[in-house]
Amino acid sequence: MQPTHAHAASHQSQQSHSHHHIVPFKVNMAVGITLLVLTAVTVWIAQFDFGAMNMIVAMTVATVKAGLVVAYFMHLRYDNRFFFTMLLVCLIALTVFIVFTMIDQKSRTSIYDYEMQEIRKNAKMYEKKGLTAPKDASPAKH
Amino acid sequence: MTTTQALGKVASELQEERNYLNYPKGIWSWLTTVDHKRIGLMYLFSVLLFFFAGGVFALLLRFELIAPGKDIVGPDTYNQLFTLHGAIMVFLFIIPAIPAALGNFILPIMLGAKDVAFPRLNLLSFYVYVFGASFCLYSLVTGGVDTGWTFYTPYSVETNTNVISMTLGVFILGFSSIFTGMNFIVTIHRLRAPGMTWFNMPLFLWGIYATSLIQILATPVLAITLVLLILERVWGIGIFDPAMGGDPVLYQHFFWFYSHPAVYIMILPGMAIISELIATFSHKKIFGYVPIAFSSVAIALVSFIVWGHHMFTSGQSDLASMIFSFLTFLVGIPSGIKVFNWIATMYKGSLTFQAPMLYTHAFLALFTIGGLTGIYLGTLSVDVHLHDTYFVVAHFHYVMMGGTVMAFLGGLHYWWPKMFGKMYNETWATVSAALIFIGFNVTFFPQFIMGAQGMPRRYYTYIDQYQSMHALSTYGTWILGVGFLIMAGYLTVSLINGKKATKNPWLGLTLEWTTASPPPTENFLGNPRQLWGPYDYDKVLMDENGLVIFNPNAPKDDRHAKDENGSATSHKRDGKTTTMKQTV
Numbered sequence: 001m002q003p004t005h006a007h008a009a010s011h012q013s014q015q016s017h018s019h020h021h022i023v024p025f026k027v028n029m030a031v032g033i034t035l036l037v038l039t040a041v042t043v044w045i046a047q048f049d050f051g052a053m054n055m056i057v058a059m060t061v062a063t064v065k066a067g068l069v070v071a072y073f074m075h076l077r078y079d080n081r082f083f084f085t086m087l088l089v090c091l092i093a094l095t096v097f098i099v100f101t102m103i104d105q106k107s108r109t110s111i112y113d114y115e116m117q118e119i120r121k122n123a124k125m126y127e128k129k130g131l132t133a134p135k136d137a138s139p140a141k142h
Numbered sequence: 143m144t145t146t147q148a149l150g151k152v153a154s155e156l157q158e159e160r161n162y163l164n165y166p167k168g169i170w171s172w173l174t175t176v177d178h179k180r181i182g183l184m185y186l187f188s189v190l191l192f193f194f195a196g197g198v199f200a201l202l203l204r205f206e207l208i209a210p211g212k213d214i215v216g217p218d219t220y221n222q223l224f225t226l227h228g229a230i231m232v233f234l235f236i237i238p239a240i241p242a243a244l245g246n247f248i249l250p251i252m253l254g255a256k257d258v259a260f261p262r263l264n265l266l267s268f269y270v271y272v273f274g275a276s277f278c279l280y281s282l283v284t285g286g287v288d289t290g291w292t293f294y295t296p297y298s299v300e301t302n303t304n305v306i307s308m309t310l311g312v313f314i315l316g317f318s319s320i321f322t323g324m325n326f327i328v329t330i331h332r333l334r335a336p337g338m339t340w341f342n343m344p345l346f347l348w349g350i351y352a353t354s355l356i357q358i359l360a361t362p363v364l365a366i367t368l369v370l371l372i373l374e375r376v377w378g379i380g381i382f383d384p385a386m387g388g389d390p391v392l393y394q395h396f397f398w399f400y401s402h403p404a405v406y407i408m409i410l411p412g413m414a415i416i417s418e419l420i421a422t423f424s425h426k427k428i429f430g431y432v433p434i435a436f437s438s439v440a441i442a443l444v445s446f447i448v449w450g451h452h453m454f455t456s457g458q459s460d461l462a463s464m465i466f467s468f469l470t471f472l473v474g475i476p477s478g479i480k481v482f483n484w485i486a487t488m489y490k491g492s493l494t495f496q497a498p499m500l501y502t503h504a505f506l507a508l509f510t511i512g513g514l515t516g517i518y519l520g521t522l523s524v525d526v527h528l529h530d531t532y533f534v535v536a537h538f539h540y541v542m543m544g545g546t547v548m549a550f551l552g553g554l555h556y557w558w559p560k561m562f563g564k565m566y567n568e569t570w571a572t573v574s575a576a577l578i579f580i581g582f583n584v585t586f587f588p589q590f591i592m593g594a595q596g597m598p599r600r601y602y603t604y605i606d607q608y609q610s611m612h613a614l615s616t617y618g619t620w621i622l623g624v625g626f627l628i629m630a631g632y633l634t635v636s637l638i639n640g641k642k643a644t645k646n647p648w649l650g651l652t653l654e655w656t657t658a659s660p661p662p663t664e665n666f667l668g669n670p671r672q673l674w675g676p677y678d679y680d681k682v683l684m685d686e687n688g689l690v691i692f693n694p695n696a697p698k699d700d701r702h703a704k705d706e707n708g709s710a711t712s713h714k715r716d717g718k719t720t721t722m723k724q725t726v
Contacts, residue, residue: 089359090359093359093360093446096446096447097363097395097399100395100447100449100450100462100465100466101392101395103459103461103462103465104391104395104450104458104459104461104462105389105392105459106459107459107460107461107462108457108459110459110460110461111460126385131385131386
């Protein structure tokens with residue numbers, strides 16, 4: 001009963017207000033179940049070690065989930081293309097931020113190796129905060 | 143008297159009785175207004191108040207630096223003075239000054255609209271600004287902040303001054319900025335008068351549009367940064383703490399990803415104003431409309447990929463520094479396009495040198511110096527020497543104050559008659575403009591020299607070698623102070639008994655000059671149409687009272703004119719001119 005009701009409502013509203021779109025109940029359910037399945041996938045996949053790909057695999061699943069939420073639950077699929085463009089612009093801005101920051105973080109050793117080493121064991125900052133230095137921290141000298 | 147004239151007289155008398163300033167009446171009607179002009183004025187007075195506060199801090203800290211060692215305040219108070227000067231000037235004055243104050247007032251009128259697209263959101267943005275400002279004031283009166291306006295970690299996490307309330311204030315102010323930007327983008331998209339196409343808009347609107355884009359895209363990152371800083375301070379989450387595997391340079395990435403675009407939030411509206419002033423006071427069609435319009439958007443886009451040039455010496459990797467240094471040079475292209483187009487606009491124009499044009503010239507000279515020294519600083523090898531010296535201080539004051547503030551003052555003088563319906567004393571305005579220009583250079587030029595000689599910024603005291611430069615710089619602030627006092631004087635006098643302003647005192651052609659000064663509550667009597675381009679000085683003349691004369695021999699389209707005559711505009715054409723009365 002619920003789905004047909006939603007359909008009727010969607011038709012009515014489309015007549016009176018052409019921009020408003022109601023997503024059919026079936027679609028919402030399907031997306032919801034997919035999201036649950038993908039959550040299970042996230043948990044299941046965490047048992048395997050892909051090495052450097054760990055992050056990429058986890059983020060891929062998460063991105064697919066976010067995409068589904070944005071497209072169906074947030075109605076972007078049925079909305080004006082303009083809003084999709086705006087989302088893209090924001091994603092590009094985010095990409096720019098992360099890529100450039102990562103270029104910095106991943107290339108600190110390009111000239112001096114010590115720039116990526118853990119900070120030496122007897123550094124003042126550990127005492128000050130009552131922390132112990134990480135095990136691999138060496139008494140670095142530059 | 144013809145019927146039209148009679149009708150015109152009745153209309154103008156009606157306007158004299160009722161305008162947005164005196165109708166509706168009462169303080170409550172101001173506090174709850176959704177009229178963009180009133181909100182603009184409330185913003186204007188707020189930002190001027192903070193400009194005054196920031197200016198007083200500047201005078202105090204410059205006075206402290208007149209000689210080495212203690213003169214009037216101790217080192218801790220000095221640290222708070224420069225922090226408050228920076229934070230107030232950046233977040234409370236210069237970011238909202240042009241878009242929120244002048245832009246709010248003039249943008250809908252320029253578009254021929256009755257108001258912005260979301261008038262209530264506009265009022266909300268003002269109150270959010272007041273709310274954020276009160277947090278900043280709270281941190282000021284309860285002990286101040288001494289981190290510098292950048293709130294760099296790790297110091298901002300460790301200092302026991304009011305970092306949290308200050309950053310919370312800035313966080314809230316960000317929302318005000320986002321609301322204004324969103325409102326302006328929608329307004330420009332949806333509320334242009336009939337006849338106003340994208341490439342028929344005054345260039346001010348292009349500049350504000352580009353600014354709004356940055357405000358929407360970059361400001362949320364500032365909010366994230368400040369929230370992370372507060373979390374770090376309160377719970378020590380360790381994201382910026384190397385002892386816990388964090389990275390203090392990451393804070394700088396976060397901060398400058400907003401704050402470098404924010405620098406263009408400050409300068410783009412200034413450039414937008416200059417495009418208007420230079421065309422109006424050259425009485426000539428702007429040279430290179432499309433390049434100026436797109437260079438604003440280009441600056442907005444490039445601003446997002448150059449932030450790393452603030453971090454050349456802070457432990458950023460050399461590869462990243464090289465990339466950022468290269469990208470920084472790209473900023474020079476759109477900025478250069480603008481400056482050269484403005485100069486080309488003045489070429490063979492009929493220049494008049496009223497106060498707004500004086501500020502325009504100040505802008506051109508000072509912004510060029512500021513921009514070129516930016517190229518020095520963007521050069522990786524040179525920056526290693528100049529970083530964190532007074533050279534940087536001089537550079538950004540030449541851009542921010544010599545650029546944006548000069549443009550703001552030019553815009554304020556330009557639209558003052560439209561805002562209040564009163565003229566100011568032109569002689570005093572000239573004197574004040576001259577004093578400000580001279581005072582500015584005396585203050586900041588010595589800072590280039592001592593910066594190049596190695597004087598670090600933010601230092602409380604210094605070796606004797608720099609004494610003469612510091613003293614000179616302090617004398618400059620006094621000249622500046624006198625200039626601003628004179629300005630405050632003659633502007634106040636103009637409000638009380640200034641000469642009544644005409645509709646179009648500067649003989650401009652944009653839509654705001656076709657309505658009364660001050661405008662009626664809904665900006666225009668009737669619905670305006672754009673009948674000519676905003677800079678069609680070769681085709682249209684509008685006199686002081688809004689009477690419009692069309693040049694019948696004017697080229698219909700520039701491209702045709704070019705084909706026939708080989709030049710885009712031809713002023714010296716023979717033939718009669720006909721007069722048409724417009725009811726715009």
